Amino acid sequence: MNKIDIIELTDRLYKLTLLFPKKEPLRYKIREVGDRILENAVSLEVFQSSAKRSDFLVFEIEKDLEIIISYFEVVKWQNWVSYFDILEIKEKYDKIKIDLSEHVENSEPEQSQLLDVARPKEKNLDSRKEKILTILEKKEKIQVWELSKILPQVSKRTLRRDFDFLLKKGLIKRIGQGNNTFYSLIK
Numbered sequence: 394m395n396k397i398d399i400i401e402l403t404d405r406l407y408k409l410t411l412l413f414p415k416k417e418p419l420r421y422k423i424r425e426v427g428d429r430i431l432e433n434a435v436s437l438e439v440f441q442s443s444a445k446r447s448d449f450l451v452f453e454i455e456k457d458l459e460i461i462i463s464y465f466e467v468v469k470w471q472n473w474v475s476y477f478d479i480l481e482i483k484e485k486y487d488k489i490k491i492d493l494s495e496h497v498e499n500s501e502p503e504q505s506q507l508l509d510v511a512r513p514k515e516k517n518l519d520s521r522k523e524k525i526l527t528i529l530e531k532k533e534k535i536q537v538w539e540l541s542k543i544l545p546q547v548s549k550r551t552l553r554r555d556f557d558f559l560l561k562k563g564l565i566k567r568i569g570q571g572n573n574t575f576y577s578l579i580k
Contacts, residue, residue, distance in 0.1 A: 403431045412474045426461045534577040
């Protein structure tokens with residue numbers, strides 16, 4: 394989907410949510426997520442040449458699409474608006490999700506192949522630590538909070554332990570202190 398389509402979809406979303414009860418929190422949550430999808434999709438168009446920024450935006454859009462589609466599942470059962478209107482707008486967001494996955498598939502294979510060739514797999518590392526090393530190859534340096542956005546299912550404490558393990562193995566280095574602590578690969 395292009396920028397104009399997403400703007401029109403966001404406008405449609407606003408009009409549809411006007412029919413929700415006035416003080417219904419879901420009305421505002423859906424709009425907020427729709428706004429973020431619009432913002433990140435437009436940013437993705439602008440930052441396509443920056444792989445680092447692009448990866449982050451794709452992640453954010455995918456996360457927000459999952460959220461908004463889940464919200465629509467809840468709304469479907471509330472009878473605030475026509476079931477078919479909800480289905481129509483949900484399908485359009487599903488289309489964005491499909492377009493986004495095609496965009497990722499078209500841009501990622503070469504990068505992932507290069508990453509596999511560039512760094513041999515380390516012995517005794519679990520898949521999460523391997524993923525951290527792969528992310529560090531793409532981003533050059535990262536903070537714990539940034540990594541927690543990329544890997545939301547992993548706690549910051551666990552990520553810090555993973556970084557400590559990788560530091561002891563001599564695979565990464567720590568730069569800075571406190572809130573300005575970054576981690577990068579040793580080259």
